[in-house]
Amino acid sequence: MWVISRGWLNAPTVRDSRLEQELFGVRFPNPLGLAAGFDKNAEAVGKWQSLGLGFSEIGTVTSRAQQGNPRPRLFRLAEDRALINRMGFNNEGASAVARRLAAAKPAIPIGVNLGKTRDVPLEQAAADHAESFRHLRPFGSYFVINVSSPNTPGLRSLQEKGPLTEIVTTLKEIDGTKPLFVKISPDLSTEALDDVLEVAHDQRLTGIIATNTTIGRKGLKSNVKQDGGLSGRPLFDLSNGLLSHLAASADKRMVLIGVGGIFSGGDLYTKISLGAHLCQIYTGFVYGGPKTAPRILREFLELMHKNDVASLEQLRGSTR
């Protein structure tokens, strides 16, 4: 982060009209963005475009600054191309992040991911989100309600209809013009996922981000026994399952952001063909390094060419 925030890393940007799209009034130069949790404090917010990314999501930001969990809290499972993390929303708090965003001039769209402060009771989650939103409202192309991190006790219960509706309506009362997304856990049952969809439809959310990390440990080769959320390759099929379900059930105007286990252009191709409008990457970037995004986009364009696909729109949902 230190090196990236100084602009010392660059990767050749892949520009191609087939990668561009306009969604909810925002122009995206390409469909691959940085997932939340990498630039929690917007320290490198003006720099992600020079690594070839099409948008970046900052946060999770909480209303108050917090330390997160004690270290160690991030573990590599190299054999599995995976990570386990229990960071616990370490961040500088909404007003500090807002000051940084106010000074930045990012060339790509910025998502702002909001979460509940650990010390705030679950019943006050809506008011806590509202406080962050008041600070950060001017600075996001879109906003995310993150109710899916496994590392804040009880947080994922906020995905239930009542609490989620309360958070959404509270934010909409403050400013109903901002595109709002909810980010979901891959560990939701189909019924719980349908409940989220119902809230998303009723409240006219802009879209859904699928998915956060899993608490499951299926199919791992590594013997790393640590609590936290698992990301990377082992999450690919699981998150794709939820994405497919959403694509099949959500109404057409709902924007889907696919995240979980993207390492190659083929992975990006799969998620878009399942119905994603945009995708995000975290673990693949950790293992692949600074040239990851342009490599993935070049591979993706080759696949489009090979399969005679002329646009993202044509590809989207083609395997449904």
Ligand SMILES: Cc1cc2nc3c(=O)[nH]c(=O)nc-3n(C[C@H](O)[C@H](O)[C@H](O)COP(=O)(O)O)c2cc1C
């Ligand atoms: C170290 C680490 C920290 C993360 N922090 C956050 C976070 O603060 N907020 C959030 O919504 N997701 C967070 N995530 C989840 C990612 O945004 C993403 O949903 C997940 O890692 C799956 O994508 P991937 O397989 O490409 O890593 C974090 C992931 C990792 C590995």
